[in-house]
Amino acid sequence: MSLSAPRGTADILPKDAKKWQYVEQQIKSICDNYNYQEIRTPLFEHTEVFQRGVGDSTDIVQKEMYTFEDRGGRSLTLRPEGTAAVSRAFVEHKLFGEPNQPVKLYYFAQMFRYERPQKGRMRQLNQFGVEVLGSASPSVDAEVIDLAMTVYRKLGLSSIKLVINSLGDKESRTNHRNALVEHFSPHKHELCADCQTRLSQNPLRVLDCKKDRDHPAMKTAPSILDYLNEESKEYFEQVKTNLTAMGIQYVVDPNLVRGLDYYNHTAFEIMSDAEGFGAITTLAGGGRYNGLIEELGGPNTPGIGFGMGLERLLMALEAEKVEIPLDDALDCYVVAVGNKAELEAVKVVHQLRNEGIQADKDYQNRKMKGQFKAADRLQAKYVLILGESELERQVINVKSMGTGEQTEVSLGNIVEAMKGYLQGGKGE
CATH class of the missing domain: 3.30.930.10 (Bira Bifunctional Protein; Domain 2)
Structure with a gap:
C-alpha cells in the first residue's frame, strides 16, 4: 500500500x-x-x-x-x-x-x-x-x-x-434583488441548477456563477450601482x-x-x-x-x-520572479575527532546555541573529511575543529569557510569569539 x-x-x-x-x-x-x-x-x-x-x-x-x-x-x-x-x-x-x-x-x-x-x-x-x-x-x-x-x-x-x-x-440590496429576479426569471430554465436555486434564495449570487457567466442575460443584468x-x-x-x-x-x-x-x-x-x-x-x-x-x-x-x-x-x-531573501547559511559547525573531543563538542554546541548562535555538529560518526562535507552542505560560515591535541591545550580551531583563514581560540572564550567573528570583528 x-x-x-x-x-x-x-x-x-x-x-x-x-x-x-x-x-x-x-x-x-x-x-x-x-x-x-x-x-x-x-x-x-x-x-x-x-x-x-x-x-x-x-x-x-x-x-x-x-x-x-x-x-x-x-x-x-x-x-x-x-x-x-x-x-x-x-x-x-x-x-x-x-x-x-x-x-x-x-x-x-x-x-x-x-x-x-x-x-x-x-x-x-x-x-x-x-x-x-x-x-x-x-x-x-x-x-x-x-x-x-x-x-x-x-x-x-x-x-x-x-x-x-x-x-x-439593506434597502438598496432589496431593490436590486427584486430587479434581478424580474430580469432572470424568464431565463430561469436556461440557467444551471445552482443558479435556479440561487434565484429564489440569493439572486445576487447568480452574477457570480462561473457556469453561466457567458449567458446573454448576464450582460444585460441590472447593476447594483443603479439601485444604490x-x-x-x-x-x-x-x-x-x-x-x-x-x-x-x-x-x-x-x-x-x-x-x-x-x-x-x-x-x-x-x-x-x-x-x-x-x-x-x-x-x-x-x-x-x-x-x-x-x-x-x-x-x-x-x-x-x-x-x-x-x-x-x-x-x-x-x-513575478520575486526572490525571497533567505539566509540558509549556518553560523558554525563543530568538527570533533575522538571520543573526548566529541563530548566537548556537545558542550560547545550547547553553549553556542544558548547564546543565540546557530550551531550544529555531526551525529553520524563521520570521519573528519565527512564532517567537513556536511559543513559545506549546510553552508556553514565557520567550522570549529576540535581534536585530542586541541582538547589537551584547551583550545579550538576556528576556520572561516569564506576566506580559509584559521585561528586558534581558547575553549573558555569560544562563545565571545564567535560573537565577534559573526559580527565582523576579530573574535578575541
Whole structure:
C-alpha cells in the first residue's frame, strides 16, 4: 500500500518552510504598523456558526464544508473561512466592551473546503485574514484595503489590480434583488441548477456563477450601482475618495458580488495580472459585513475584513520572479575527532546555541573529511575543529569557510569569539 497526502492537501517541506516564515513575518510586521492584534480561533466550530454566519445559500455551506458529528452528537465543522469564527469569538468574549474601539484583528489560519483541487486552490488552505469590528467609517474600509495592498507591495508584487464595488445597504440590496429576479426569471430554465436555486434564495449570487457567466442575460443584468440609495452612494464615494487620497488605484466592477451572504456596502478583490499566473487570478477578497455580529447573537456592530490565500501569494511571487531573501547559511559547525573531543563538542554546541548562535555538529560518526562535507552542505560560515591535541591545550580551531583563514581560540572564550567573528570583528 502506498500512502500519500490526501487529495487537495500538500506538505510544506523544510526547503520551502523558510519562504513561508519570511512571508508571515513580513505580514506580521505590517499588521503591527497598522496596530492590528493577532487572534487565534479553534480549528473547528459548531456548524451553526457557519450556517448562520456564512449563509445557508452559499456554496461553502451547501457543498464545501467538512462537517462531522462528535461522540456527544454535536455537529461540528472544520473552519472553511475566518470571519464567522472571529465574529463568534468577538461576541463570546464581549470584545465589543473593550475600551479601544474599533477592535482590529488579524489571523493566520488553516481553512478546509471540499472543492475540486487545482493549482492555487486546495482543500486545506492557509489564509491570512483581517477583521475590523466596531466602526462604520468608510475610512476603515479604505484602511483595510490599503493593508492588503501594502502586503503585496512590500513583498515585491507589482502586477496586481484592485477591483471594488458597492453592494449597498439593506434597502438598496432589496431593490436590486427584486430587479434581478424580474430580469432572470424568464431565463430561469436556461440557467444551471445552482443558479435556479440561487434565484429564489440569493439572486445576487447568480452574477457570480462561473457556469453561466457567458449567458446573454448576464450582460444585460441590472447593476447594483443603479439601485444604490443616496446613503449607499455617498458611502461608496467616500471609500473611493479615501483610496485616492492614499494613491491607491482601483477599478469599479458592478458585477463583483463576492460569494458569502454577509457582505454589504464595500466589496473588493485583489487580482494578479502577472503573465502565466493561471486562470484563477484572485489573490484576496473581502468587504463589509454589517449585521453579522447581530446574526451571531451580539450587539449592533459593523465590521469589515478580507481573506488572503498564502498559497496564492507565494504563487504570485514566483510568477513575478520575486526572490525571497533567505539566509540558509549556518553560523558554525563543530568538527570533533575522538571520543573526548566529541563530548566537548556537545558542550560547545550547547553553549553556542544558548547564546543565540546557530550551531550544529555531526551525529553520524563521520570521519573528519565527512564532517567537513556536511559543513559545506549546510553552508556553514565557520567550522570549529576540535581534536585530542586541541582538547589537551584547551583550545579550538576556528576556520572561516569564506576566506580559509584559521585561528586558534581558547575553549573558555569560544562563545565571545564567535560573537565577534559573526559580527565582523576579530573574535578575541
